[in-house]
Amino acid sequence: MAPSSTSPTPHRRPRADAERNRTRVLDAAREVFRARGDEAQMPEVARAAGVGIGTVYRHFPSRAALIAAVGEQRQAEIVEFGRTRCLPSAAAADGLAAYIEHIGEVLSAERGLSASIEAAFGSTEPTGEGRARAETVAGQLLARAKEEGTVRPDVEVGDVVMIVCGLAAVIRNNAGDWRRYVRNACAGLRP
Amino acid sequence: MAPSSTSPTPHRRPRADAERNRTRVLDAAREVFRARGDEAQMPEVARAAGVGIGTVYRHFPSRAALIAAVGEQRQAEIVEFGRTRCLPSAAAADGLAAYIEHIGEVLSAERGLSASIEAAFGSTEPTGEGRARAETVAGQLLARAKEEGTVRPDVEVGDVVMIVCGLAAVIRNNAGDWRRYVRNACAGLRP
DNA sequence: TCATTAAACGGAATCGGATTCCGATTCCAC
DNA sequence: GTGGAATCGGAATCCGATTCCGTTTAATGA
Structure with a gap:
């Protein structure tokens, strides 16, 4: 087993850019959904956030998760x-x-x-x-x-x-x- | 212009098989949606109705129309x-x-x-x-x-x-x- | 009854959009 | 500054809705 270090909550502080991007995506999604309804598309959100689609999915595992x-x-x-x-x-x-x-x-x-x-x-x-x-x-x-x-x-x-x-x-x-x-x-x- | 025949309502009685299939599809859709929720898929409805997908679309122009x-x-x-x-x-x-x-x-x-x-x-x-x-x-x-x-x-x-x-x-x-x-x-x- | 023809059929092919994958890049700890 | 894990980006993949078109069939009337 892991003789490792971390305690019960292995939550490692996320990288700065990751945290920043997560926020960007969330904000962009909010704006895009507000403007175009929730039928707005993932690439659109990614573009609005100024990140790649992959990044959107890194932070939110699915469209539904993002909307939620x-x-x-x-x-x-x-x-x-x-x-x-x-x-x-x-x-x-x-x-x-x-x-x-x-x-x-x-x-x-x-x-x-x-x-x-x-x-x-x-x-x-x-x-x-x-x-x-x-x-x-x-x-x-x-x-x-x-x-x-x-x-x-x-x-x-x-x-x-x-x-x-x-x-x-x-x-x-x-x-x-x-x-x-x-x-x-x-x-x-x-x- | 159409010097044609039919009156204000050119409704031609649909072919017998068409009418029958329309009913089959509607019934099948109802059953499938009841059983699997409205995320059920079109091919599934077609299969349940015993018709091809094309036929489903002949009678209902879109998934949304079918659901409606x-x-x-x-x-x-x-x-x-x-x-x-x-x-x-x-x-x-x-x-x-x-x-x-x-x-x-x-x-x-x-x-x-x-x-x-x-x-x-x-x-x-x-x-x-x-x-x-x-x-x-x-x-x-x-x-x-x-x-x-x-x-x-x-x-x-x-x-x-x-x-x-x-x-x-x-x-x-x-x-x-x-x-x-x-x-x-x-x-x-x-x- | 049989030929003719428009309508309907079926399902392969296409299209669009979500999701996955992986090589390139960037932060962070040392 | 260096090593390596965490992120990034976006091309490739997957999946299901929708379209297209050659084939089949019901209706019509000779």
Whole structure:
């Protein structure tokens, strides 16, 4: 066996250029997907990032992985917004509504990212990390809202996640006025 | 110019074998997509239908068109169910809930079709026919429910369509207990 | 019934885009 | 500065959708 050196976590600090390129690719992907939708092609991303295709694949094993990574990044920003802008809200139910509304805002502004964000929020599988983060903010607002009596006590975080997932679909499919969807969905949580 | 014969609608009755094959392909596609999800491949559908790939493409110009066709067929069945089972419901609000619930039932039973059905119901574009059909049933139930006072008067058919669209996404992404989603969504329509 | 012809068939060939591979290059530790 | 592992780049490969065209078949009417 390896009599080697490294401890339980053999994470070696990546080479500087590697880290830089990873960021470039991610940023480029974000931009390209935003502009052209997620049907944009890998070579296009590579070109935009100023690297070879091989490099894109070194950092993201597949197109799907790249899209997911972009989605998670976006999702992290959304959650951050929730933490700083919505959690502090005096009325928790309003904070929750604002949180969901904000998600709609981001999604509709960057249609091309809908699918990836929908996946990041929705599915129970992916890393789980993303979903966990999202549930933290929503969970706290939800708990407070229940105390306030502005949300039914039987509502669970999962219910909110499903609303968000549906919201993404509504926007992606251009199914209608998503603000109405949000309004109705929130109404559905009230006592 | 064509001094020809046929009237405004030059629809010539298709050859018998053509019509038969079209049906075979559609049925095979439905089965294959149900079993393997919509990532199933065209050759697979052709094989299942017992025809050549060329024949599949003769009847459906593209993979997307085939998927859409399957979706529309499914959607038509759903609407039919709505017309016969839900419209007659004494309490319109219950009928509407049952309608939506039934859609969830079908979608979750045949996960592979979610995407196509979501598209058939959701998007404002495709033929419009599908959506129009769906709106008829939902619209009537909605109108009655408003009269009953069990649904807010400001609710529109589009709101219901968005709920359905979201439902499809929830199921497709396995985002949670879709029955809860439906329950909450319906609650959101009440006064 | 049989010939004629447009329509439909089948599947090999083509095309496009994701993914893999590997020689050339670049960082980092010594 | 040198050695060698980690990266890079992009040509080559793979895979599945779609097209093309020679062959077959259903419909028509002599």
